[in-house]
Amino acid sequence: MTVEVYYDDDADLGLIQGRKVAVIGYGSQGHAHALSLRDSGVDVVVGLPVGSKSRPKAEEQGLRVLTPAEAAAEADVIMILAPDTAQRALYAEAIAPNLASGKALFFGHGFNIRYDLIKPPADVDVAMVAPKGPGHLVRRQYVDGKGVPCLVAVEQDASGNAFALALSYAKAIGGTRAGAIKTTFKEETETDLFGEQAVLCGGAAALVQTGFEVLTEAGYAPEVAYFECLHELKLIVDLMYEGGIARMRYSVSDTAEYGDLSRGPRVIDARVKEEMRKILGEIQSGEFAREWVAEDEAGRPNFAKWRAEGAAHPIEETGQKLRSMMSWVDRPITETA
Ligand SMILES: NC(=O)C1=CN([C@@H]2O[C@H](COP(=O)(O)OP(=O)(O)OC[C@H]3O[C@@H](n4cnc5c(N)ncnc54)[C@H](OP(=O)(O)O)[C@@H]3O)[C@@H](O)[C@H]2O)C=CC1
């Protein structure tokens, strides 16, 4: 299946420059979108609750900050970049009462639309501009004159112009410099959840922790196990990132490559693949979304317990000690104003 990819020349920046945009939330994605929209000549206002810790930061960076309801009332394009679990109540309380015919509701991830947690009225455009990278990278790339590729989708085209407007927004945050891929809310949501659960976050973290456990339980030094199972992963992933798995295999020794080819499929075997299919099934059926919403509504008891267990894993203590010996590694996440 071929995908449609759009670049700067396919997008008309004037469309979004002719609208007033409210960016609701000023976290990882929100700060990147708001600052880059402003620098692209768009009239932008940030919406944050009165007690939000990000209010002073957004104001220091020269942005006008209102409450979410005030920002939604002023704007005709409303981009929701609050946490996924906060969006349903935020929409009901602050955004729905301020939506009028002809306005556009934008998202950075399709979760709340895909799982019917938010049901916008029929007379507004509903679209998504989802950068395929963390917000701090989105902003840094924009400032450097480059961009992070993004996914663009339209769920509801009330105006008949929703896709062009979404492409225009993507251009304003640097997305079409790298390429904007047309998708659907369903595809973006399901693949994003699957990727972060099975491979990028869940799969990778469990693989690293388990490898570390096997080595240390067999009596090897935790420091050596840390280097082998976590630290060097970045070097290997960087090679894959630059030139695919083939580039990584070209760069490592023949011994490593033979071990990779002969042993890798024993680690990630048919049972693991079957479990991945199960995880995808839970995403597709809505089971994961229902579980996560219920967990959030219950005050996140399991989330807190699992987070604490993860933080107490011996690999964290070893890592902290080793990273303090490598001044270039333990960098805080910084924002580019
Ligand atoms: N993190 C990422 O790089 C990516 C995120 N996304 C999507 O982007 C969206 C935002 O995620 P992310 O940037 O990680 O979120 P963050 O947690 O980094 O930031 C959320 C922001 O929303 C604010 N906020 C919290 N509650 C409310 C509320 N009720 N009303 C208004 N604002 C509120 C927070 O305020 P305060 O500052 O006070 O905490 C914060 O500024 C999500 O849909 C996510 O799935 C998509 C691609 C990548």
Ligand SMILES: CC[C@](O)(C(C)=O)C(=O)O
């Ligand atoms: C991989 C995690 C992510 O999906 C992302 C940065 O794209 C997220 O939800 O944060």
Ligand SMILES: [Mg+2]
């Ligand atoms: Mg993602």
Ligand SMILES: [Mg+2]
């Ligand atoms: Mg995600």
